[in-house]
Amino acid sequence: MMRLDGMTSKTKPRVAVYKFTGCAGCQMELLRLEDELLDIVGKLDFVYFMMVQNREELRYDICFVEGSISTPRELEEIKMIRSQTKTLIALGDCAITGCIPSIRNWFPQSEAEKMVYKDTLPLRSFKTSGIWEYVPVDLMLPGCPPHKEMILEAIKSSLMGIRPDLRMHPVCVECKLRENVCILTSLGKPCMGPVTRAGCGAICPTYGRECEGCYGPMSDANPASLASEFRKLGIGPDDLVRKFRKYAGTSKEFKEVAGI
Amino acid sequence: MSVKDEQSKKKVEVRYVARVEGQGAINVKVSSSGSTSAQFAVFEPIRLFEAFLVGRKYNEVHELTSRICGICPIAHQIAALRAVENALRIVVTPQTRALRRLLALGGWIQSHTLSLYFLTAPDYLGFDSAISMASRYEDVVKQGLRLKKLGNDLSEIVGGRAIHPISAVVGGFTKAPAKEELAEIRKRLKKEKEDIWSAVELFSGFNYPEIDRKTELVAISNDEEYAVNEGRLRSSSGIDSPEQDYRIHVQEKEVGYSNTKSSLIKGNDFMVGPLARVSLNNEKLTPDAKKAAKHLGLDLPCYDPFANIKARVVEVVYALDESIRIIDTLKLDFSEQPIQAEVGTPCEGAALTEAPRGLLYHWYKLDRSGVVQKADIVPPTAHNSTSIEASLCALAPKLIEKGQDPTLGCEMLVRAYDPCISCSVHVARVK
Secondary structure, three states, X not given: OOOOOOOOOOOOOEEEEEEOEOOOHHHHHHHOOOOOHHHHHHHOEEEEEXXXXXXXXXXXXXXXXXXXXXXXXXXXXXXXXXHHEEEEEEEOHHHHHOOHHHHHHHOOHHHHHHHHOOOOOOOOOOOOEOHXXXXXXXXXEOOOOOOHHHHHHHHHHHHHOOOOOOOOOEHHHHHHHOOOOOOOOXXXXXXXXXXXXXXXXXHHHHOOOOOOOOOOEOOOOOHHHHHHHHHHOOOOHHHHHXXXXXXXXXXXXXXXXXXX | OOHHHHHHOEEEEEOOOOOOEOOEEEEEEEOOOOOEEEEEEEOOOOOOHHHHOOOOEHHHHHHHHHOOOOOOHHHHHHHHHHHHHHHOOOOOOHHXXXXXXXXXXXXHHHHHHHHHHHHHHHHHHOOOOHHHHOOOOHHHHHHHHHHHHHHHHHHHHHHOOOOOOOOEEOOEEOOXXXXXXXXXXXXXXXXXXXXXXHHHHHHHOOOOOOOOOOOEEEEEEOOOOOOOOOOEEEEOOOOEEOHHHHHXXXXXXXXXXXXXXXXXXXXXXXXXXXXXXXXXXXXXXXHHHHHHHHHOOOOOOOOOOOHHHHHHHHHHHHHHHHHHHHHHHOOOOOOOOOOOOOOOOOEEEEEXXXXXXXXXXXXXXXXXXXXEEEEEEEOHHHHHHHHHHHHHHHHHHHHHHHOOOHHHHHHHHHHHOOOEHHHHOOOEEOO
């Protein structure tokens, strides 16, 4: 998955952080590595990171891309970035599934625009989607936002030239490790944990509430089965659609249940 | 226009302003006749939150609108929660109010220190970033990192997660923070408070550009406390209205060159943010925050947008004091559950809060099932966008006259507002 050539050279790896259509929360999570940041900038050369510095260089060993693609300019730019980058990392849900703003993909675009802007002519937006729909991506870090430990794992493994240890299992595994009471089977709340990828540390169930699915689908998720469990709990068809049409409604795993 | 006139025009163009959140550009034109025009153009793509919120349930509005902004998600969450609660006539408990205030103060500390140490300080210490600054000013950078982490950790303890918290819901919190964690963070708040005077000293010593231009300062105020999450809409020109009357005072217009709408009061620009708050609510600050303001030479009332930087320092001092006070007076009832909402009749509700960078407005109309019919969200940077342009017009000719680099000066001005550009896009009223 990772392309590691160049990583073992003596010069510092050249790193870029780009933001497309999104909220900057993923960059903020990267900057939340406060204890490690000084070490990280000692090991990596950030040659493009507009939120932190005014430096715009090309040729990247690692490029983190936050946000989804939703304008012609972004589409051109992501192609350019791909051509300049050895290891392209999709940082967070927007860059993978379009995340929350992808809810609008279920409406006709012009309808949505007209609801917000009187003059829609200057707008140049199309449906919002993950960067992998346009260019090959080497690594995807899910989450809204992806936990900083996961970002650190990606950085460390890039430096060592090894494959990062990312969790493909569901949130349920983390819940068991934290010895939480099951929100779904014991409390009867519609928890997205069984189909959602781990990585957050099962924070929502730990705080006594159902998982909302902000890390997107786990591997081999079975949303149809979970949806039938939700129906048994009395969740109506509209609420069911809303549950799956949120962070990853347009993903191949969820779109069937989200599209009813 | 003749060729000569064209040549005598001076331009400031910044294609992509660095060290701010999001994607914005500056275009200023100064003509030889002295007239200046300025555009603060947001090329951040639209996300149409107000459109896709329609059809969503009342209990997920705060979760969705949190994603408007990764720097001030807490302000958006609390504004959305309060607007929905106002619509559904839910009055939260004092415990919920206190915890929300603590959550928001954590957000202020992290956002303000990010702005001060990592976006602002490099300009005044002569570096292009905090990364390059670290070699010479390691202690300063480390203090900034510690404070930022402290703010994040405070939000995480209360909200379950620092960026896009999860435990604040309609009617309350799903779980109260653990006593041990609060005791631990209190120690750190105390420690950073002791060390904060070096920051006050540092930011007192910078040579700030000045803009002498009166404007209207706008913030929320309340009688009980320095307003953070709730209060009446107030301004230096005499506005004093309940939050639901916001739309009587603030109008918006679309401008073709930017994806952000411009906000106006009676056709004029106005300023929101730390300086507006400190100016309007000065008497509610703690003694040490007042002391910091004095040391920083912050003469109130003040209308100079660069003074937002000093006001930000004052508010960090305040937020440390106030967080400690809240923790000391909290009597947590761990059995407290969120108040359940009752839907059944169509309703609407508005709320104003103070995001770190200024006044934030949320308004929702719900149907009888509690499903959103209309939404209206106006973030701080939309409030400030006209003010930023007016200030650019005031600053650029002055810098050119003095023979200084107008480009850097204009960028520093934009950074003084600490704009949050992702937030500002999709500011719009649903027709």
